[in-house]
Amino acid sequence: MNPAATKRWYDDACGTALALEIIGERWALLIMRELVFGPRRFSELRANLPGISANVLTQRLQGLEATGVLTRRTLASPANVQVYALTDWGLEAQPMMRDLGRWAARSPRHDPFAFMSPASAMMSLQTLVDPDKARALDLTVGIRFPNDAFTARAYAGAIEVVRGEPENPAATFTGDTMQLRVSFYGKAPFGAAEGMVVTGDLDAARAFTDLFRLPEKVT
Incomplete structure (x- = not known):
């Protein structure tokens, strides 16, 4: 089993603590954001996440899959390519992502002109x-x-x-x-x-x- 599915960061029963254990790794939530509107190929995810390495992207995808947040599948012929998609449970995080973005956009550190996918x-x-x-x-x-x-x-x-x-x-x-x-x-x-x-x-x-x-x- 992937270590990301079993490791514990906090000795805390709060759901927020568990949420951080599931999606708190760097890039994890941004990968989920990229999948909100439908499945994406590995190359598409990497292109829209500047700065992430292929190795780290692979690790995060494996961790999110192990915890049930996303799944991978192969598209039918003639495409025959592997894509990643959020599970129904993973999609339930959409309102949380929007609320978090709205909250952070009020920070003076928010740069509305940085890269945006x-x-x-x-x-x-x-x-x-x-x-x-x-x-x-x-x-x-x-x-x-x-x-x-x-x-x-x-x-x-x-x-x-x-x-x-x-x-x-x-x-x-x-x-x-x-x-x-x-x-x-x-x-x-x-x-x-x-x-x-x-x-x-x-x-x-x-x-x-x-x-x-x-x-x-x-x-």
Whole structure:
């Protein structure tokens, strides 16, 4: 059995202590973040986690699999590639990840312009949406990154996200994750050099981006 599945860090019955034993290793929670919107190959995980080595990624994947957080499988032909996916129990950690991100974004040490993967960018929209504004909308948009695409729906006070192109989006945003942040949080004009390119209904696009704000920093 993998040692990560059995070792104990704390002599403490609290569930928080056990959670840290399961996902407290460096990179573990970020690996889970990358899997929230669907299975990923080893190479995709490594590309979206700058700084992680192949050896450490392998160790963390083995540890998370041993504790039941994720599973691995081989896609059917013609792909025939191994992918990693969160288990149903692993997916239950989504609200915790969003709450932790919202809390940490208020720190003066938070750098909104550091590297951000597509999955991280989409989770940030779920995390930093204004629920009151989102409650008044039912709006679906597409968000295209250079190597990934997502469908985002503002509905019932939240943002639903699935990987893949939407069928009939009100608007589609195209750019990288930095351009998304500049447009959604910095409110840069669409089509500006630093912002995202938008096609479709511009009023719907503006209504969607108006749902998001960075939280105030603590003093």
